Each structure stands twice: as structure tokens, then as C-alpha cells.
Amino acid sequence: MDTTSDRPSGRHQISIGHLVMGLAFLGIVGVWALIQTDTVTGDDIRWLMPIPWVLAGVVGLAATAITGSRRYAVRQTGWVGAQPEQTEQTEQLEEPEELDEPQADLPKYPETSQTSEEKS
Secondary structure (H helix, E strand, O other), rough: OOOOOOOOOOOOOOOHHHHHHHHHHHHHHHHHHHHHHOOOOOOEEEEEEEEHHHHHHHHHHHHHHHHHHHHHOOOOOOOOOOOOOOOOHHHHHHOOOOOOOOOOOOOOOOOOOOOOOHHH
């Protein structure tokens, strides 16, 4: 039995926005749990509320800094190594042909004829 396959793995690029919002949600649920169990009371709640947002933002910035250069890198494709030899036929195709000059006696815009009923 052959265990190797050509199928791609289940790994994919992480969505930084989803990561940040998921961490913020988990942090808010944690803060809510601390408040409901009376672990944190009084003025301590005021300092505890922004912590999930700050931590999620720091994780998002770190993830962007780590993957930023690879995520949006320019992928170049084309020839690897020496260029193939050009034949006379391909050289002729690459040279643009000279276009004929437009005739000077042609009107710039085509004239349209309107009946007297359409004018009024």
C-alpha cells in the first residue's frame, strides 16, 4: 500500500484579522468570567477591560511583521537560465510595423444627418 500522495496538506495561510478578533473574543470572555466569579471587583475592572484588545493588537502586529515580507512577495515567473536563441522569424515579429498616416481630408467626427422632426 502506497502511503504517499500528491494531495496538498491542510495547511494554509493564517488570516491575521481572524486571529486578532479570535484572541480579542477569548480575552473578553476571560474578563467576563473573572468579573462573574467576583475574582476582580471595583476599580480593577476598569484596568482589566482594555487588556484583551491590547494583547490581540500586539499579536496582530507581530504576525504581520513576521509574515509580511513573505505574504505579499512578488513572485516572478519566466525563463530560468540563459534565454533561448531567437530565430529570424521571432525577430521579425518583435519589430513593430510602421503605421500609415491618417488621411487629412477625413472629418474628425462622422457627420450625422437629422431630420427636421428630430431637431425640434
